[in-house]
Structure formats: C-alpha cells, structure tokens
Amino acid sequence: MGGKLTCPYCYEKFAEKEITFRCGGLRAADGKQCQPARDPVRERFNDTSPVPPEVAGNGRKLSAVCKQCGNSTTLQICPHCHSQLPVHYSKVDNRMVAMVGAKFSGKSVYTTVLLHELIHRVGRRFDAAVVGADERTRREFGSDERALYNDGFLPATTRTAVADQGRQPFVFKLVLGERRRFHSTLRHTVLSFFDTAGEDLESDKGVAENVRYLSAADGIIVLLDPLTIPGVVGSLGLDPNVLPPHARQATSGADTPINILTRVTEVLQKMPGVGPNRVIDVPVAIAFSKVDALWDALGDDSPLRQPAPTTPYFDEPDGAAMHAYVQALLQDWEGGQIDQLLAKHYRHYRYFGLSALGAVPPALRPGQQRQQVATSGVQPHRVEDPFLWLLSRLNVIEKGGS
Ligand SMILES: Nc1nc2c(ncn2[C@@H]2O[C@H](COP(=O)(O)OP(=O)(O)OP(=O)(O)O)[C@@H](O)[C@H]2O)c(=O)[nH]1
Ligand SMILES: [Mg+2]
Ligand SMILES: [Zn+2]
Ligand SMILES: [Zn+2]
Numbered sequence: 001m002g003g004k005l006t007c008p009y010c011y012e013k014f015a016e017k018e019i020t021f022r023c024g025g026l027r028a029a030d031g032k033q034c035q036p037a038r039d040p041v042r043e044r045f046n047d048t049s050p051v052p053p054e055v056a057g058n059g060r061k062l063s064a065v066c067k068q069c070g071n072s073t074t075l076q077i078c079p080h081c082h083s084q085l086p087v088h089y090s091k092v093d094n095r096m097v098a099m100v101g102a103k104f105s106g107k108s109v110y111t112t113v114l115l116h117e118l119i120h121r122v123g124r125r126f127d128a129a130v131v132g133a134d135e136r137t138r139r140e141f142g143s144d145e146r147a148l149y150n151d152g153f154l155p156a157t158t159r160t161a162v163a164d165q166g167r168q169p170f171v172f173k174l175v176l177g178e179r180r181r182f183h184s185t186l187r188h189t190v191l192s193f194f195d196t197a198g199e200d201l202e203s204d205k206g207v208a209e210n211v212r213y214l215s216a217a218d219g220i221i222v223l224l225d226p227l228t229i230p231g232v233v234g235s236l237g238l239d240p241n242v243l244p245p246h247a248r249q250a251t252s253g254a255d256t257p258i259n260i261l262t263r264v265t266e267v268l269q270k271m272p273g274v275g276p277n278r279v280i281d282v283p284v285a286i287a288f289s290k291v292d293a294l295w296d297a298l299g300d301d302s303p304l305r306q307p308a309p310t311t312p313y314f315d316e317p318d319g320a321a322m323h324a325y326v327q328a329l330l331q332d333w334e335g336g337q338i339d340q341l342l343a344k345h346y347r348h349y350r351y352f353g354l355s356a357l358g359a360v361p362p363a364l365r366p367g368q369q370r371q372q373v374a375t376s377g378v379q380p381h382r383v384e385d386p387f388l389w390l391l392s393r394l395n396v397i398e399k400g401g402s
Contacts, residue, residue: 005019005089005090005094006094006096006216007078007080007081007083007085008085008086008094008096008133008169008171008190008191008192009078009081009083009168009169009171009192010045010078010080010081010083010168011096011169011192011194011212011213011216012078012080012081012212013216014078014079014080015059016059016060016090017058017059017060018059018079019057019059019076019077019078019079019085019089019090020054020055020056020057020059020064020076020077020079021054021055021056021057021063021064021066021073021074021075021076021077022051022052022053022054022055022073022075022077022082022084023052023053023054023055023066023068023069023071023073023075024052024071024073024074024075025051025052026069026071028069028070028071030070032068032069032070033069034052034053034066034068034069034071035052036050036051036052037050037051037053038050038051039051039054039082041054041080041081041082042081042082042083044081045081045083045168052066053066053068054077054082055067055073059076059090060090062074062088076089083134083168084134086133086134086171086173086188086190088188089190092188092189092190093188093189093190093396094189094190094191094192095189095190095191095192095218095219095390095391095394095396096169096191096192096194096213096216096217096218096219097191097192097193097194097217097218097219097220097221097387097390098193098194098196098213098214098216098217098219098220098221099111099193099194099195099196099220099221099222099223100196100201100210100214100220100221100222100223100260100264101196101198101201101222101223101224101225101260101289102198102201102224102225102228102255102257102260103157103197103198103199103201103202103246103255104157104198104225104244104246105198105223105224105225105228105289106223106225106289106290106356107158107195107196107198107223108144108155108158108195109148109154109155109356109357110223110287110289110354110356110383111144111170111193111195112141112144112145112148112155112356113148113356113357113378113380113383114356114383114384114387115130115141115145115170115172115193116145116148116149116378117380117383117384118130118172118174118384118387119131122384122388125310125311125312126176126312126397127176127312128174128175128176129174129175130172130173130174130175130191131172131173131175132170132171132172132173133171133172133173133190134171136168137170137171137172140170141170148373148378149377149378152372152373152377153370153371153372153373154361154370154371154372154373156370157197157198157199158195158196158197158198159197160197160199160200160206169192169193169194169195169213170192170193170195171190171191171192171193172190172191172192172193173188173189173190173191174188174189174190174191174396175188176188176189176396189396194213194217196210196213198255201260201263201264202255210267211267211270211271214264214267214268215267215268215270215271217282218282218390218394219282219283219284219285219390219391219393219394220264220282220283220284220285221284221285221287221386221387221390222260222261222264222284222285222286222287223287223289224257224260224261224286224287224288224289225246225247225257225288225289225290226288226289226290226291226293226294226333226353227243227244227247227290227293228246228247228255228256228257229256229257229330229333229334230256230334231332231333231334231335232294232333232334235332235333236294236297236298237297238297244363257338258334258337258338258341261286261338261341261342262341265280265341265345268280268282268345269345279345279346279347280345280346280347281347281348282348283348283349283350283389283390283393283394284342284346284348284349284350285349285350285352285386285387285389285390286338286342286349286350286351286352287351287352287353287354287385287386288326288351288352288353288354289354289355289356290355290356290357290360291304291353291354291355291381292355292357292358292359292360292381293360302325303321303322303325303353304322304325304326304353307381307382308381308382308384308385309401311400311401313392313397313398313399313400313401314388314389314391314392314397314398314399314400315400315401316392316399316400316401317401317402318401319350319385319389322351322352322353322385323350323351323352325353326351326352326353327339327351330351348393350386350389352382352385352386352389353382354380354381354382354383354385354386355379355380355381355382355383356378356380356383357373357374357378357379357380358376358378358379358380358381359373359374359376359379360374361373361374362374
C-alpha cells in the first residue's frame with residue numbers, strides 16, 4: 001500500500017501516524033462530557049453539523065484519550081478534512097475511482113445507476129455486499145436513487161468544483177463474501193466515487209480543482225457521449241434533427257471526446273513523476289454512455305446489444321472482444337484519432353459501451369421543469385463492465401474466462 005494513505009473524502013495524502021481522532025462525546029464516569037460544536041475544518045466543506053472535539057493521537061494506535069473528558073475514543077478522522085474514516089482504514093484496501101466526462105455525458109445518472117446495480121444485483125454475482133460507508137453518503141445517495149428510480153427524475157447539472165467547494169465523493173464499502181475467488185486477502189475495500197461536473201473540464205481553474213481527485217485516483221472512468229463524436233451521425237445514418245441539442249453543439253465545439261481526452265491527459269501529466277513524455281500507468285476505462293441511442297443503427301447482432309456476463313469474475317475474453325469492437329467503430333467514426341491518443345499516453349486503457357437508462361428519455365415538454373426517464377423505467381445495460389475491469393486491474397476481483 002506504500003507509505004501514504006489517501007483520504008477517501010478529500011483525496012489528500014497522509015501517513016498512518018498523522019490520523020487523528022474525534023471524541024465520542026460520551027459521558028465519563030465522573031460526569032464530564034464533551035459538548036458538540038461546529039468544527040471549522042468541517043465548515044470548509046459546508047458541513048456545519050456540531051460534533052465533539054478533535055482529539056490528538058497517534059493514528060497507528062486504534063484509540064486515543066480525550067484530554068477534556070478523559071474518555072477513550074476509537075473514531076479516527078482525516079487530518080486534512082476531519083471526515084470520519086472507515087473503521088481500520090489504514091488496514092483495509094482502499095480504491096479511489098474518479099469519473100470524468102463532458103457536461104451532459106451522463107456521469108451523474110451513471111453513478112447512481114452503477115451504485116444501484118452494485119448494491120442490488122452485481123453484488124450477488126460476486127457474493128459481495130456494497131454499502132454506503134457513512135451517513136452522508138447513505139443519505140445523499142438514497143435521495144439520488146429515489147429521485148431516479150421512484151420518481152423518474154433525471155438529475156440537474158452537477159455544480160462545478162469551483163462553485164461547490166464542499167462537494168464530497170460518495171464512499172462505499174465493498175465486502176467480499178466467502179467464495180474466495182479473489183486475489184486480495186483483505187476482504188474489505190473502500191470505494192470512493194467522485195462525480196466531477198462536466199463544466200470543470202471547460203476552464204483551467206476547474207481543471208486545477210480536479211487535479212487532486214484525478215491524480216489520487218487508482219482508476220478512472222472517462223464517460224463519453226458517442227453522439228458528440230463528429231462522424232457518428234454520418235457513419236450511422238442517424239437523423240441529425242433528432243440529436244439532443246448538446247450533441248449538436250458539442251460536435252462543432254470544444255466538447256468533442258478527443259478534446260475532453262486531451263484535457264484529461266494534460267491533467268494526468270501534471271501528476272508528480274509523470275511528465276509530458278511519460279506513459280500514464282493508472283488504468284483508464286473509456287466508456288461510451290447512452291449506447292441505447294445507437295442500437296437501432298447498429299443492428300440486433302451488434303456486441304453492444306449483448307447482455308453482460310454473469311460470471312463471478314471479470315470475463316476477460318468478453319471484455320477484450322468489446323474493446324476490439326469499439327476500437328473498430330471508432331476507426332469508422334473518426335479515423336482512430338482517439339485510439340492514437342490513448343495508445344500514445346496510457347499503458348492500460350479499455351473501451352466499453354453502456355447505457356445507464358436503456359432508452360432515450362423523452363424531451364422536456366413545454367413548462368416541464370425536469371426531464372424524466374422513459375416510461376419503461378431505468379433499464380441499465382452493461383453499466384458494471386468498466387468498474388469490474390478496474391477492480392480486476394486493481395486485483396480486487398479476479399479475471400477469468402477462456
Ligand atoms: N439515451 C440516454 N440518455 C442518457 C443516459 N444517461 C443520461 N442521459 C441523458 O443525458 C443527460 C445528462 O446526464 P447527467 O448524468 O446529468 O450528465 P452529467 O455528465 O452528470 O452532466 P454534468 O453534471 O452537467 O456534467 C440526462 O439528463 C439524459 O437526458 C442514457 O443511458 N441513455
Ligand atoms: Mg452531473
Ligand atoms: Zn471528550
Ligand atoms: Zn480528508
């Protein structure tokens with residue numbers, strides 16, 4: 001795991017001994033009790049909830065004694081952002097997954113649907129349980145999940161990191177079951193998902209805010225809307241008039257996938273030790289979202305329409321075939337520019353095609369405030385593939401198949 005740990009909430013790095021503690025706020029035997037108060041460090045993250053005081057201590061130990069009330073506490077917090085760390089944080093595997101993509105590429109919908117699928121379905125495939133690691137994640141994810149699945153509302157645009165300094169990632173725990181099909185001897189993996197705002201990739205300041213998240217990530221999912229690739233409409237014979245407005249705009253502007261990938265690559269090259277000429281080692285899943293919009297044009301036998309494998313490991317031959325298929329499509333659509341860029345800068349990249357919704361949502365009607373999902377509901381297609389590939393690359397789950 002190396003010497004440094006990374007906070008799954010703020011992505012700052014620290015050594016195990018730098019971890020500090022928070023008083024549990026319990027009444028001591030002599031009646032003393034620490035009262036909750038605002039924590040100025042938490043306030044920087046827009047969190048004003050009153051909490052018991054910080055307790056200095058040595059993070060290598062599992063507890064520390066509060067000088068104010070005399071109670072012992074085991075609540076470990078991040079020395080930078082004071083978020084409560086998952087239990088035994090320095091002893092478990094932790095993996096940060098960052099998600100980037102242009103505005104409107106489908107990141108927020110994808111995050112909600114992927115997590116919903118991991119919790120309710122994919123977990124069973126792997127005999128694993130996925131649960132929110134903290135109160136805020138459970139509450140905020142629960143509310144995103146209800147809005148999409150129960151009320152059928154699509155999310156509003158994600159606020160930029162510059163406008164929304166306090167935004168924190170969702171943190172989940174993946175607990176692997178007894179099947180022992182996994183390399184890792186550690187059964188708990190902490191997963192941190194940071195959903196960036198597409199707009200953050202449009203300005204230098206926004207990109208800078210995201211450098212920390214991207215450069216601390218163990219794996220990155222880049223979500224690209226295939227309809228924004230110049231050439232797709234022509235190659236597939238789609239009717240340009242039915243394209244959503246953002247796609248019409250993007251194909252003629254700065255938000256084409258090649259431009260997004262160029263900017264992401266520049267960010268990753270700012271990481272210490274990478275430099276403009278070094279190959280980037282972090283595995284990057286290049287996932288084309290919204291493939292439901294291409295299904296009719298591609299035909300029923302297209303690999304992009306076949307269901308995901310159900311094996312309790314990442315199906316490598318299936319993944320490799322999908323990669324080759326998307327690579328060939330890109331050759332047709334845009335002459336392989338994207339592939340050349342990736343091959344030049346990345347050691348491990350893989351293409352995926354997925355659909356979070358499974359159907360094109362109907363356009364906003366006049367007077368309607370928020371766009372809704374199609375009446376068929378949320379019908380995800382292969383959303384787990386990029387994520388499972390990353391986990392297999394990070395040795396959390398096995399690769400298999402032949
Ligand atoms: N056809 C289709 N459309 C989708 C799918 N997922 C998302 N969309 C559409 O894309 C829109 C944008 O999705 P979001 O998830 O909000 O996009 P985002 O990348 O988070 O956008 P920002 O937060 O602005 O960066 C949605 O409102 C839907 O109209 C999908 O699986 N299929
Ligand atoms: Mg969003
Ligand atoms: Zn105390
Ligand atoms: Zn932190």
